[in-house]
Amino acid sequence: MNWYSTVTSSRAKVPLALWLLLGLSMVGAMVAGLCLGSVSIPPLSIWSALTGGDVPVSWRTIVMHLRLPRVLAAAMAGGGLACSGLMMQTLFGNGLAGPSVLGVSSGASLGAALALLLSPTEGVLSRLGLLGSSFIGAFLAMALVAVVAERVRKGATLLILGLMMGYTINAVVSVLIQWAPAERVHGFVSWSFGTFAGIGWDRLPWMGLALSLGVVMALSGHRLWDSFLLGESCAATVGADVTSIRRRMIMTVAILAGTVTAYCGPVAFLGIAVPHLARGLIGSARHRYLTPASILTGATLAVLADLFSRLPGGASSLPLNAVTSLLGAPVVAWVVMRGGDR
Amino acid sequence: MRSTMRAIDLSVGYGVRSVVSKINLDLYPGEVVSLLGPNGSGKSTVLRTLLGLQNPIQGDILLMGRPVRSYSPSQRSRLMGAAMSDRPRPWGLTALEMVEQGRFSRQPDEVACLNALRDMDALDLSDRFLTELSDGELQRVHIARALAQEPSLLLLDEPTSFLDQPRRVEVLRRLADLARERDLSVLLSIHDLDLALTFSDRCLLICGGTLTSGSPEDLVLSGALATAYGQPRGWDPLSHPEPDYPPVWGEVDLNCPKPLFRWVVRGLRRRGIVPGVGPALKIEEVEGTMFSLDMDGKILVTHRLDDLLDMLSEAHRG
Numbered sequence: 001m002n003w004y005s006t007v008t009s010s011r012a013k014v015p016l017a018l019w020l021l022l023g024l025s026m027v028g029a030m031v032a033g034l035c036l037g038s039v040s041i042p043p044l045s046i047w048s049a050l051t052g053g054d055v056p057v058s059w060r061t062i063v064m065h066l067r068l069p070r071v072l073a074a075a076m077a078g079g080g081l082a083c084s085g086l087m088m089q090t091l092f093g094n095g096l097a098g099p100s101v102l103g104v105s106s107g108a109s110l111g112a113a114l115a116l117l118l119s120p121t122e123g124v125l126s127r128l129g130l131l132g133s134s135f136i137g138a139f140l141a142m143a144l145v146a147v148v149a150e151r152v153r154k155g156a157t158l159l160i161l162g163l164m165m166g167y168t169i170n171a172v173v174s175v176l177i178q179w180a181p182a183e184r185v186h187g188f189v190s191w192s193f194g195t196f197a198g199i200g201w202d203r204l205p206w207m208g209l210a211l212s213l214g215v216v217m218a219l220s221g222h223r224l225w226d227s228f229l230l231g232e233s234c235a236a237t238v239g240a241d242v243t244s245i246r247r248r249m250i251m252t253v254a255i256l257a258g259t260v261t262a263y264c265g266p267v268a269f270l271g272i273a274v275p276h277l278a279r280g281l282i283g284s285a286r287h288r289y290l291t292p293a294s295i296l297t298g299a300t301l302a303v304l305a306d307l308f309s310r311l312p313g314g315a316s317s318l319p320l321n322a323v324t325s326l327l328g329a330p331v332v333a334w335v336v337m338r339g340g341d342r
Numbered sequence: 343m344r345s346t347m348r349a350i351d352l353s354v355g356y357g358v359r360s361v362v363s364k365i366n367l368d369l370y371p372g373e374v375v376s377l378l379g380p381n382g383s384g385k386s387t388v389l390r391t392l393l394g395l396q397n398p399i400q401g402d403i404l405l406m407g408r409p410v411r412s413y414s415p416s417q418r419s420r421l422m423g424a425a426m427s428d429r430p431r432p433w434g435l436t437a438l439e440m441v442e443q444g445r446f447s448r449q450p451d452e453v454a455c456l457n458a459l460r461d462m463d464a465l466d467l468s469d470r471f472l473t474e475l476s477d478g479e480l481q482r483v484h485i486a487r488a489l490a491q492e493p494s495l496l497l498l499d500e501p502t503s504f505l506d507q508p509r510r511v512e513v514l515r516r517l518a519d520l521a522r523e524r525d526l527s528v529l530l531s532i533h534d535l536d537l538a539l540t541f542s543d544r545c546l547l548i549c550g551g552t553l554t555s556g557s558p559e560d561l562v563l564s565g566a567l568a569t570a571y572g573q574p575r576g577w578d579p580l581s582h583p584e585p586d587y588p589p590v591w592g593e594v595d596l597n598c599p600k601p602l603f604r605w606v607v608r609g610l611r612r613r614g615i616v617p618g619v620g621p622a623l624k625i626e627e628v629e630g631t632m633f634s635l636d637m638d639g640k641i642l643v644t645h646r647l648d649d650l651l652d653m654l655s656e657a658h659r660g
Contacts, residue, residue: 227446229432233395237426238491239419239447285434 014282014289022281022296026075029303033071034063036307069204071303074196077260078270078302079295080211083218084256085271086278086294090225090287091249092159098272099257102162105266106169107141108134108258109192112265113173116188117180130191131203131262138258141165146250150243193319194265196306207263214256215295221248222287229285267302268321269328274298276332301327343370344407346495346527347392347422352401354384354391360399361387365553367546369495371525374518376538376558378531379548380571385531386427388548389499392529393424406494416447423488424497429480431472437483438468444490458489461516463509477504482513489520498530502537510534514541535567535579587611592658593618594635598625606647613651623650 034046041049041059048055049063081099088097099105111133145162152158177185199207218225227240228249236242260267278293279285305327309318345368353363361384369375379385390396392403394410403410405421413421423444432440441455459465462482472480481504488496501517502510518541521528529546532538538545539558547554547561549570554561561567568577585608596617598606602625607617622636633650635642637657644650 223446227443229430229435230440230443231428231430231432233390233426233428234430236395236415237393237419237422237424238443238487239416241415279434283434285432286439290434 014284014293018281019292022293022300026296026300026303029300029307030071030075033074033303033307034067037062037067037310065200069200070196070306072204073199073207073264074302074306075299076208076211077196077264077267078274078298078300078305080214080256080260080298081267081270081302082274082278082294082298083215083291084253084260085273085298086275086287086290087218087225087249087253087256088271089275090228091246091253092156093228093231094156094159095276096272097159097162099253099261100266100268100271101166102145102159103141103165103169104138104145104254104257105261106166106173107144108138108261109173109266110141110169111135111137111262112191113176113188116191117176117184135258135262138261139254141169142250142254142258146247149246149250191265192321194267194321194324196264196302196320197310199263203263207259210255210259214252214259217248217252217255218291221245221252222291224248225287225291226285264320266321267324269324269332270298270302270305273328273332274301277301345370345404346406347529348404348407349392350402350404352391352403353399354387354396355399356387356396358399360551362548362551362553363400365401367553367555369527369529371494371527372522373543374514374521374528374530374541376530376532376542376545377548378535378538378545378561378567378570383548383570384551385548386499388553389424389426389497389529389531393422393426393497394418395426419447419491419493421493422495422497423491423493425481425484425488425499425501426497427499427503429477429484431475431480433471433473435472436469437464437472437475437479437486440472440483441468441487441490444487448492454492455486455490458486459483461489461520462486463512463516478506478509481505482509485513485517493526495527496529498528500532501530502532502534510537517541539579585612588614590614590616592616592654593620594623594654595620596623596625598623599627602627602631609647609651613655615651615654 031043031046035041035043039059039062041063045055045059046063047053049060050068085098088099088102089095091097112130115130115133144165145158148161149158152161177188224240224245227235227238228245230238232242257271274297275290275294278290278297281297282289282293284290305320305323308327309320309323312318347369349365349367352365353360354365355361365388377385377388387396391398405413405418410418437459438455441458442450442452444458445451445455456465456468459468462485464479464482464486467475467479467483472483475483481501485498485501488498496517502513505513514537517528517530520526539562542558545556545558545561547556547566547570549566554566556564556566562579565575567579568575571577591614593616594610596606606625610616624634624636626632626634630645633644633647635650635654642650642653644653
């Protein structure tokens with residue numbers, strides 16, 4: 001028996017029960033998302049509808065073509081946003097970082113604004129459409145952040161520069177809106193509210209593919225991200241290649257946040273709020289636990305937020321961003337006040 | 343003997359402004375070297391440059407005989423561990439998890455990490471969150487993290503700054519032992535001259551923008567230490583300032599065992615009494631310290647010097 005065998009390592013390992021709880025609440029939220037709406041469908045009928053059992057045709061249409069893609073899109077987008085938010089908070093060493101802060105959403109907005117408001121009848125932009133141009137916008141914004149990040153070593157400075165970039169781009173977008181014809185402005189405004197609707201089976205697999213790539217990149221690098229918790233100079237002394245890790249993180253964030261924003265619009269608050277919630281649940285900063293927990297929590301909350309936004313039913317549904325902000329802001333305030341500086 | 347690290351004509355600083363120049367140094371295995379210098383003289387800058395966190399203005403740094411820039415970050419961290427003056431305290435990591443970060447470039451090894459914590463007398467902290475630790479505890483955890491890298495060279499920026507007095511001695515003694523046992527080179531910057539002179543084999547002194555090397559005693563005798571700190575030539579770095587004592591009004595015939603002498607004399611002088619001719623004050627160690635004062639045949643006995651002095655002052659006034 002060695003001396004160290006007497007040391008009981010009672011380190012906070014995340015209990016299995018918590019993972020089950022997170023997984024089950026995501027599944028529960030998704031089932032609720034399928035059941036509830038303007039037409040209530042009992043859970044058993046949902047199962048029949050999915051497996052091709054005996055249900056009314058209208059119910060099958062609602063489940064298969066309206067609610068299922070919408071719930072799946074919401075879950076994927078929520079997970080992706082939460083994951084990218086967590087990565088950004090680690091990258092910049094700042095709990096206020098998130099895709100909506102560092103100009104990624106703004107970049108996507110600019111792309112979307114160009115596509116929707118100017119919308120040339122022919123040429124490259126028209127073929128790219130809303131999706132392509134907003135993704136390119138998000139990617140260019142993140143690339144710009146990356147270039148600046150090579151020069152500016154300090155996380156807080158970079159965060160402020162990202163904020164300023166966001167303001168600048170938003171100003172350009174405002175000017176574009178001012179000049180655009182009124183009927184086109186409506187299309188842009190409804191995109192900018194964020195929505196999980198309208199992502200049909202044709203686009204869902206592509207969104208899933210891009211997000212899976214980002215999530216795999218985020219999960220596989222957990223040791224690298226952990227070293228960034230020490231701050232850059234300390235990370236460098238333990239042998240972390242700070243520059244290459246930073247590049248990998250920026251790449252991952254761009255893929256995740258860019259994809260979600262392109263498909264669903266700039267969804268507010270999930271990216272910032274969910275990592276804080278996951279920290280509160282897990283009680284550890286290690287990305288090995290925190291990344292999957294953020295993804296599961298983000299997926300659950302996005303499905304619930306989407307459910308809330310369409311609860312009023314019919315055309316009077318609430319804008320998604322209003323719901324995420326109303327739910328997210330108090331939660332962040334509470335967690336930050338309780339947990340101190342994270 | 344082959345040096346672990348060698349600096350040749352090194353100038354360090356920021357941009358074109360050089361802080362310390364013409365640095366020529368060799369660090370050898372098994373040796374503790376102190377880097378001394380007043381505040382703002384560039385100790386941290388030298389350490390950061392040697393560590394590769396910032397580029398030198400001029401000159402070369404060789405690590406194990408090869409230019410330090412030819413190593414990859416992970417190769418470098420296997421040879422060189424460091425605890426710099428910024429001691430990050432991230433939320434949500436335990437002390438052991440922090441030490442495990444030291445294995446970033448090596449195989450994860452919990453036993454090595456626990457060993458490193460034990461070396462720094464911090465094993466009991468292993469499950470505590472960093473946010474719950476005191477500054478001194480955090481400091482020991484960071485040194486343990488550097489040790490977990492199993493380096494050949496350890497660079498420490500003020501490793502004793504937040505520690506209490508006994509622990510300063512303890513940590514430096516352990517570092518000196520580790521250096522000898524594991525053939526580790528240790529370069530540390532330190533403000534406590536007393537400890538630096540006691541525990542280091544060699545001192546490097548930053549004075550007038552360059553580096554002087556020598557044995558601790560040599561630096562004192564040559565007056566280099568006094569010059570660097572802007573003190574008169576005869577300055578003794580080991581002497582502490584004396585309290586402002588009141589004027590002397592009485593003497594006692596002191597009979598005191600040697601280990602207590604220094605403290606008893608200080609206590610007496612604080613109240614205006616010096617050892618000399620007068621009432622016999624006998625001090626014995628029975629059930630603690632016992633003071634017995636013979637005042638013209640009347641024996642006063644107390645266990646506290648303060649009480650005895652109160653009685654003496656009263657007798658004097660009366």
